[in-house]
Amino acid sequence: MSKRVRLFVSYDGTGYHGWQIQNNVLTVEQVITEALQKLTGEEIEIYGASRTDAGVHALQNVAVFDTESSIPAEKFAFALNSGLPEDIRITSSDEVDSSWHPRYVNSVKTYVYTLYTGKIMNPIRRLYTYHFYNKIDLDKMREASACLVGEHDFKSFCQSDAQVNSTVRTVLSIDIWEEGEEVKFKIKGTGFLYNMVRIIVGTLLEVGVGRKNPAWVKEVLEKKDRTAAGPTAPAKGLTLYQYEFEN
Amino acid sequence: MSKRVRLFVSYDGTGYHGWQIQNNVLTVEQVITEALQKLTGEEIEIYGASRTDAGVHALQNVAVFDTESSIPAEKFAFALNSGLPEDIRITSSDEVDSSWHPRYVNSVKTYVYTLYTGKIMNPIRRLYTYHFYNKIDLDKMREASACLVGEHDFKSFCQSDAQVNSTVRTVLSIDIWEEGEEVKFKIKGTGFLYNMVRIIVGTLLEVGVGRKNPAWVKEVLEKKDRTAAGPTAPAKGLTLYQYEFEN
Numbered sequence: 001m002s003k004r005v006r007l008f009v010s011y012d013g014t015g016y017h018g019w020q021i022q023n024n025v026l027t028v029e030q031v032i033t034e035a036l037q038k039l040t041g042e043e044i045e046i047y048g049a050s051r052t053d054a055g056v057h058a059l060q061n062v063a064v065f066d067t068e069s070s071i072p073a074e075k076f077a078f079a080l081n082s083g084l085p086e087d088i089r090i091t092s093s094d095e096v097d098s099s100w101h102p103r104y105v106n107s108v109k110t111y112v113y114t115l116y117t118g119k120i121m122n123p124i125r126r127l128y129t130y131h132f133y134n135k136i137d138l139d140k141m142r143e144a145s146a147c148l149v150g151e152h153d154f155k156s157f158c159q160s161d162a163q164v165n166s167t168v169r170t171v172l173s174i175d176i177w178e179e180g181e182e183v184k185f186k187i188k189g190t191g192f193l194y195n196m197v198r199i200i201v202g203t204l205l206e207v208g209v210g211r212k213n214p215a216w217v218k219e220v221l222e223k224k225d226r227t228a229a230g231p232t233a234p235a236k237g238l239t240l241y242q243y244e245f246e247n
Numbered sequence: 248m249s250k251r252v253r254l255f256v257s258y259d260g261t262g263y264h265g266w267q268i269q270n271n272v273l274t275v276e277q278v279i280t281e282a283l284q285k286l287t288g289e290e291i292e293i294y295g296a297s298r299t300d301a302g303v304h305a306l307q308n309v310a311v312f313d314t315e316s317s318i319p320a321e322k323f324a325f326a327l328n329s330g331l332p333e334d335i336r337i338t339s340s341d342e343v344d345s346s347w348h349p350r351y352v353n354s355v356k357t358y359v360y361t362l363y364t365g366k367i368m369n370p371i372r373r374l375y376t377y378h379f380y381n382k383i384d385l386d387k388m389r390e391a392s393a394c395l396v397g398e399h400d401f402k403s404f405c406q407s408d409a410q411v412n413s414t415v416r417t418v419l420s421i422d423i424w425e426e427g428e429e430v431k432f433k434i435k436g437t438g439f440l441y442n443m444v445r446i447i448v449g450t451l452l453e454v455g456v457g458r459k460n461p462a463w464v465k466e467v468l469e470k471k472d473r474t475a476a477g478p479t480a481p482a483k484g485l486t487l488y489q490y491e492f493e494n
Contacts (some may be wrong), residue, residue, distance in 0.1 A: 073310075
């Protein structure tokens with residue numbers, strides 16, 4: 001009897017070339033797939049919710065796979081963790097309907113981007129934050145971010161060589177706050193384009209440091225042109241924080 | 248003209264066999280010494296305030312060295328950082344009197360020990376926290392810790408093979424609090440014995456989980472015997488947080 005098992009996956013992206021399996025480099029998907037094949041003895045293919053880039057971290061990514069294994073779905077988390085390196089953890093597992101696929105179900109995704117704003121980088125935060133030592137006006141960034149909330153064509157905020165049918169996406173909220181020497185951006189949405197969160201952060205920072213005024217971000221959005229926006233903020237500051245599924 | 252330069256040093260201890268130079272292993276002291284020799288062209292010896300163990304982190308350790316270099320003392324931080332790996336940073340540097348030595352001046356040292364208390368370890372915290380998934384009673388640990396504050400013979404809280412003249416030390420405060428899925432112990436004192444903070448944490452946790460009652464910690468202290476105390480908590484949860492000098 002085949003069943004579909006869902007995994008909630010947490011990882012430190014530092015040591016991986018992102019999620020998706022590629023030739024000649026180590027990826028999170030590959031490491032989990034190999035651990036699953038070893039555990040079940042089956043040829044297993046897994047389907048991830050989000051193909052995070054090299055260096056991006058996840059507190060919660062999601063993946064599914066089909067198996068004939070007699071291991072109960074909810075036991076996979078524990079069974080897999082003993083065969084996985086410590087920088088990848090399965091936080092829980094459960095059984096889902098055989099038609100359930102994380103990419104074809106409505107969901108709300110939350111990303112958190114973190115800056116380290118001290119003059120000298122704190123070594124124990126170096127792998128998880130983007131060092132940005134600059135006076136930043138949080139209120140101006142908040143003002144600028146307001147025009148991005150809602151359903152919009154985010155073509156200006158999508159890496160230009162990305163292959164997509166539509167660049168319309170819905171952002172539900174953008175929150176920006178300070179935590180000690182760090183500044184955090186929490187961005188929720190029902191879908192994101194390639195590099196969209198990192199380009200939004202890079203663009204808001206142009207406003208934060210005063211190179212652009214808040215109204216400029218609306219112009220960027222309307223231009224539907226990647227070159228109008230700010231730079232792509234570095235991968236290591238980004239964490240895929242949470243997936244919430246409609247059912 | 249020789250001058251004595253003081254460095255404030257921050258590091259991720261993960262990749263090092265502690266502070267002190269040893270044969271055949273990489274240490275923080277060695278890496279800084281080599282960077283200084285390269286920078287100045289001199290044979291330089293540095294003297295650290297605290298010889299942190301393998302895996303222990305520092306937000307602020309302190310070291311001094313004497314140099315004939317024409318580089319102004321306060322420029323050493325910047326000049327050294329460009330030659331150091333990113334897991335070691337000099338946060339600032341200044342000139343001190345030629346007799347000033349961080350081990351022979353009155354100081355208050357602050358250590359922070361961090362537990363990760365979630366069921367499954369968060370991969371991005373795995374190098375900086377001790378995974379301790381257990382119901383912990385913080386109030387009982389606070390009650391137990393009270394007897395350790397003040398001047399006491401901490402022989403029970405010192406690794407038994409340590410060579411010291413006296414095991415009397417003064418602890419100024421112990422604070423314990425929760426921060427999300429983490430529990431933090433902040434311990435301030437004018438001096439610490441070898442492994443003292445880690446043994447205090449390991450001992451308080453015996454109370455926290457209910458294996459011992461709070462009054463037991465006073466008995467441990469009075470026994471002046473390392474075997475009476477709890478285990479030594481793992482190095483990676485410990486950060487040397489701050490040095491405050493009398494002058």
